[in-house]
Amino acid sequence: MRVEELMTAKVFTVEPHDMIDRVFFLVHYEKVRHLPVLEKGKLVGIVSDRDLYKALGPKSNSNAIEGGPKSHELHVVPKKVMNIMRRGVITVAPDTPASEAAGLMADHKIGALPVLDNGKLVGILSATDILRVFSKLEHAKEAREKRIAEGISHT
Template sequence: MASTVRQLLQTKGHAVYTVPAEATVFEALERMAVHDVGALMVLREGRLAGVFSERDYARKIILMGRFSKDTRVEEVMSTELVTVCPEDTVAHCMNLMTCHRVRHLPVLENGELVGVVSIGDVVKAIMNQQAFLIAELESYIIGAR
């Protein structure tokens, strides 16, 4: 039962899918399709520089009439990043995602990118926590008779 980001990453894994800032949007979309993810962490000189998501593609390429093969990721990536650290709670992640309307949180430890938490990861962790609590309460109630 994951209550912290560290525990969540231990369960789901630390895989982080990235794309260089200078890559084309088309290359980023190909990478997203291969890994079946909705966002990539964008790196510049090995450091987190932004996030490129399906939302960025829809709003900044398609709706603006741009071409994915002619546009670099750094031109359209989200740069106002909301990040978490491994000691943050899953509930804190849900709060950040709700308040900032984001679906992916880069996980930084000592300035290094060590994972990504998605809205799906958070919902799954919260559902598991609730199922555990319900089972404990049922066990308590049955034992109290």
């Protein structure tokens, strides 16, 4: 199985000069956990929900960020993405074996890998993508084992 079979092709991205309120919006409303940072179409970093909450401080629950339960106005620390993003991003190609990508994620303790094809971002592979496939494979294996066991007991 290859990365291109598992990755998410629709990738939300940000730019280094974007304010982190854009990151907050994508994390909070689009439920995105990892955002590649592109500058002129080139991958220059990645920012995660953890990076965002670390930048916002210990009281960064949604009420504090939004200004309280009765406020609809967004109040986020005025920082730019470049101040919280991680550089030196580990990436994979679409044809990378999924097992190799999973190993990279485990070895480096990261939750997502941007997928680049000739330097262009074409997707992102997250731990959730890998777990989803693992779960399907395990369910199929269990179902097959159950059918075999039932076939043996009926003979």
